[in-house]
Amino acid sequence: MTAVATNVPARDDVPRSDPGLVIVGTGMAGLALARGVRARDGARPITLITADSGDEYVKPLLSSAVTKGQSVVDLRLRRAPDVAEALDARLRIHTRIDAIDPAARCLHLGAERLPYSQLVLATGATPYCPVATPPEAVDRVFQINDLDDYRRFRAALDGVGRSARIAIVGAGLVGCEYANDLQAGGYRVTLIAPEATPLARLLPARLGEALAAAFARAGIATRFSRQLVALDAAGGSVALRLDDGERSEFDFVLMATGLRPRTGLAEAAGLAVSPAGILTDRRLATSVPAIYALGDVACVGGLDDPARGVSAMYVQPLQASAKALAASLTGTPTEVAYGAWPVVVKTPLLPVVALAPQESPARWRFEGEGEDLAAIAENAASDLVGFALTGRCVRRKVELARAAPALLG
Numbered sequence: 001m002t003a004v005a006t007n008v009p010a011r012d013d014v015p016r017s018d019p020g021l022v023i024v025g026t027g028m029a030g031l032a033l034a035r036g037v038r039a040r041d042g043a044r045p046i047t048l049i050t051a052d053s054g055d056e057y058v059k060p061l062l063s064s065a066v067t068k069g070q071s072v073v074d075l076r077l078r079r080a081p082d083v084a085e086a087l088d089a090r091l092r093i094h095t096r097i098d099a100i101d102p103a104a105r106c107l108h109l110g111a112e113r114l115p116y117s118q119l120v121l122a123t124g125a126t127p128y129c130p131v132a133t134p135p136e137a138v139d140r141v142f143q144i145n146d147l148d149d150y151r152r153f154r155a156a157l158d159g160v161g162r163s164a165r166i167a168i169v170g171a172g173l174v175g176c177e178y179a180n181d182l183q184a185g186g187y188r189v190t191l192i193a194p195e196a197t198p199l200a201r202l203l204p205a206r207l208g209e210a211l212a213a214a215f216a217r218a219g220i221a222t223r224f225s226r227q228l229v230a231l232d233a234a235g236g237s238v239a240l241r242l243d244d245g246e247r248s249e250f251d252f253v254l255m256a257t258g259l260r261p262r263t264g265l266a267e268a269a270g271l272a273v274s275p276a277g278i279l280t281d282r283r284l285a286t287s288v289p290a291i292y293a294l295g296d297v298a299c300v301g302g303l304d305d306p307a308r309g310v311s312a313m314y315v316q317p318l319q320a321s322a323k324a325l326a327a328s329l330t331g332t333p334t335e336v337a338y339g340a341w342p343v344v345v346k347t348p349l350l351p352v353v354a355l356a357p358q359e360s361p362a363r364w365r366f367e368g369e370g371e372d373l374a375a376i377a378e379n380a381a382s383d384l385v386g387f388a389l390t391g392r393c394v395r396r397k398v399e400l401a402r403a404a405p406a407l408l409g
């Protein structure tokens with residue numbers, strides 16, 4: 001369904017013949033780009049299209065909102081009409097693009113054809129779920145990747161007591177942050193993951209064990225080295241079956257089992273894609289003229305060299321991309337560069353900061369004691385290529401980041 005919820009006309013002095021810039025996606029990437037273009041060009045017609053509500057929010061805050069007592073209203077920075085007005089842009093909400101026609105330079109939205117001069121795909125990534133959810137359990141199984149998802153999850157939580165049993169499947173950044181947040185909110189949390197330790201892609205095992213110990217001390221039940229095999233409705237709860245035969249019932253399940261870039265539209269239109277995202281060059285241009293991509297959906301630099309493309313899925317790189325692309329789209333061709341950006345994991349039970357090495361390090365060197373640990377990843381020449389910090393050692397973030405190599409220099 002196509003709904004024009006907000007339609008703030010572009011300025012009257014702009015010739016109507018130029019369909020202007022169309023940005024698909026109003027997540028942090030799409031909006032950062034729109035702001036950047038508008039700051040550099042007050043006249044360019046900009047149309048934003050989104051499948052969701054179009055309300056502006058900061059996605060990373062979703063996984064620390066229970067502890068802070070923030071409601072969905074608190075998390076919403078601006079409602080869609082205010083976003084459109086601030087950007088002097090057209091914003092179409094709850095509107096899904098069905099197809100891109102690069103030859104005609106237009107988008108298909110149902111029967112409608114929407115022309116573009118330049119098209120930017122900022123369509124993000126979609127949560128991946130390793131097992132099927134039976135229809136009877138869908139109102140008890142959640143994946144949170146936008147404000148609308150969070151609204152549904154909070155409504156479900158608000159309908160039960162604080163003693164609700166919640167299983168979180170997946171112990172990456174999102175799973176660990178929600179485990180900490182929901183435990184601090186008073187819920188009974190069980191964290192389940194196939195890896196032996198949490199944050200396995202960011203932390204060497206010794207630091208992961210420190211985080212697991214902090215979780216256990218706080219009362220979070222953990223099931224590491226366990227695969228989820230099946231998920232069934234069980235009366236008023238959900239039953240999870242693990243690969244060791246354990247079967248447990250929960251009031252809710254939060255799947256935090258990763259994201260896949262939404263490349264379908266691009267692939268169907270003939271753009272070069274890979275499992276890592278829509279391939280772009282360093283100017284965020286795709287393989288098809290006048291079409292660009294950024295944010296979680298993009299694999300930046302992958303068009304030049306698929307082996308070296310970066311699919312970052314973090315805020316800092318999308319902000320750098322938005323800045324560079326805004327300059328390119330307003331007449332100053334600019335390549336994006338990513339510095340060394342450490343990830344700050346929101347687990348107050350044990351603070352974590354990590355800059356994952358891009359390739360397997362020759363060794364990890366450990367400093368500190370107890371849960372205050374620094375792990376320095378080194379290559380064969382003893383250069384620092386990444387690091388991981390827990391507890392009081394997170395203070396070393398800036399010093400170590402300065403010594404680390406840029407991800408996309």
Ligand SMILES: Cc1cc2nc3c(=O)[nH]c(=O)nc-3n(C[C@H](O)[C@H](O)[C@H](O)COP(=O)(O)OP(=O)(O)OC[C@H]3O[C@@H](n4cnc5c(N)ncnc54)[C@H](O)[C@@H]3O)c2cc1C
Pocket residue numbers: 024025026027028029030049050051052059060061062063095096097098122123124125144145146174262265294295296297312313314315316318344345346
């Ligand atoms: C809980 C959580 C915590 C996080 N914490 C951190 C953190 O601490 N630090 C950090 O750096 N990163 C964090 N991240 C990651 C970061 O938030 C994301 O990398 C970033 O928000 C992605 O923004 P995006 O605009 O690329 O994608 P999205 O926010 O996913 O936006 C995609 C947009 O595309 C639209 N769309 C998709 N398909 C279509 C279609 N066919 N037609 C029309 N519109 C479409 C959607 O409706 C949406 O508007 C976190 C992520 C989550 C889920």
